[in-house]
Amino acid sequence: MSGRGRKAAQPLGGHHSAPAVEPDGLVVTIAHAEGTHSRFDFAELPVSVPMQRSLARLFAARSARWNSHDTAFSYWTALMAFARFVADQPEAVEDLDGLTAAMLKRWRLKNIATNGGIALMRHVRPLLKLDERLATGPAAEEVVRRLPTARSTRRSYAADEQQQVRLAAQRQFRGALLRVRDNAALLAARQAGDLVEGSKDWRLAAALDQLARTGYLPTGSTGVVRNKKLLGGSNWENNFGRLYLDRFELTALAVLLTHRFGWNLAVYDRLPVPVAAPSAGAGTAPTYRIQVEKRRKGGGRWFSTENVTDVGPGSAGRLISEALEATAFARQLAAALVPGTDRLMVARSHYPSRVHSDPGRPARIGPLVVGIADGDAQGWTKAHGLSGAPFQRSRRTTVIREGRPLQHAPGTHESIYVLPDEHVQHASRDVFADGAHEALAQARAVFGGRLADQPEPGHTATATADCKDEASSPWPDGVGGCGADFLLCLGCQNAHVHPGHHARLSLLHRELRSLRSVLPANAWQERWSESCSRLDDLRDKVGAAVWDVAGTRADADDRTLVHLLLKGTIRP
Secondary structure: OOOOOOOOOOOOOOOOOOOOEOOOOOEEEEEOOOOOEEEEEHHHOOOOHHHHHHHHHHHHHHHHHOOOHHHHHHHHHHHHHHHHHHHHOOOOOOOHHHOOHHHHHHHHHHHOOOHHHHHHHHHHHHHHHOOHHHOOOHHHHHHOOOOOOOOOOOOOOOHHHHHHHHHHHHHHHHHHHHHHHHHHHHHHHHHOOOOOOOOHHHHHHHHHHHHHHHOOOOEOOOOOEOOHHHHOOOOHHHOHHHOOOOHHHHHHHHHHHHHHHOOOHHHHHOOOOOEEEEOOOOOOOEEEEEEEEOHHHOOOOOEEEEEEEOOOOOOHHHHHHHHHHHOHHHHHHHHHHOOOOOOOOEEEOOOOOOOOOOOOOOOOEOOEEEOOOHHHHHHHHHHOOOOOOHHHHHHHHHHHHHOOOOOOOHHHHHHHHHOOOHHHHHHHHHHHHHHHHHHHHHHHOOOOOEEOOOOOOOOEEOOOOEEOOHHHOOOEOOOOOEOOOHHHHHHOOOEEEOHHHHHHHHHHHHHHHHHHOOOOHHHHHHHOHHHHHHHHHHHHHHOHHHHHHHHOOOOHHHHHHHHHHHHOOOOO
């Protein structure tokens, strides 16, 4: 229904999506948000045809929840592993209803010991649960059996490692930015008519003009770039790199953005151009509104925005300004070739005729590539002599450094990023040790006062001890006195206990222990456990024999005071 209560108009004819499973029941085609499709042929699985069709049906039903080709491919890989396992079993299985609990137990034992095996089971299990034939019985119980949490092997960068990665990315991107900036200035001078026609700079700027408009330099009849001497050589930086970043330079920019904002690799394929507006509080400095897409958050929660201001070198806004400057010509060419294109991370390919085979990634735009591929990240790391996954580890490091969730839920922040990280665990050891020592000290000093041999002049007698200085109470009453009840006296550093108190306190101790047997556990714990712990500690300090004998000397006044203390009618 529309907001005014009328039925919404139906779309034009042909609005129904095509069925995912083809008529033969063996091929599943999944459409992605990028406008691409993934095709999975279940005839490739080494199991019987009925099981192939059953798995294809479950795969197609589950695919409605997926947002990317990578997700679909991970499920396909898991199903292929499961099919091979089934094919290797001594029992002949015609379809899913032939799966036995014993077979599923063997599948579990085969995979339970490794993170990769647990991941396979986590992909196969939700598919099997969709089949009504596995809804009941021993096999069904094995299907829904709880899986352990995979042991995290990811860790953040140490300070020196993160610095090494950041400097490598900074050097490469900075060099590319200066190169593009210098050539952009030369091209702008030609367009403004500031160059002498026919001069070397004028002819070089003419080549740059064609490069900016088409993505290609002037070539001869054989397709080879002309005027290599004018361009300064045949290397990338002196040719197409004059106005464009290549894929590794774009990867270096992405590494810097991840270090600054904590974005993961998937963000860069769909990151739109930040929108700039004058900042109200920073003079002429621009403030950029950045829209970040995170599809794993689920429908309706994909998009979040970040606002950053360019307030000078080293600021987050300055990095965005430099990213816009370095990618300006690539973005303009992309918008010219495919009107409406709005992507920040665009680079010029070294091999524009090569077509990538990943349907989950943005399509090429002429000689341009959009976003960062896994291969780019791996190649960049190898080229700089680094190890590990720079985006996963840089993101983890940034999240831990910021100390707050970045584009993910608080629970994910704690359970996935903070708690499993070995650097966080190492840094927390001293904190935990200090806390443990403090708790131990408090446990050993439950009685907070002092033992005395006799009363001291100037001390004030209370129901449980003598008070050295009521004005310095840890529980002041707001008018210069003590606001604590008398049972708290034994936890105060001003309390002094001498033998004259022993009989009364021993009697109180005995009464408190007797209450424990008649009161509900939670009531006794809440009201009396702390006082009883102090008396336990005091008994150990005085000596058990002396304490117990003193209790037999309690007189009528002691019993009256203990009764009032337990009834709660005595107040300071």
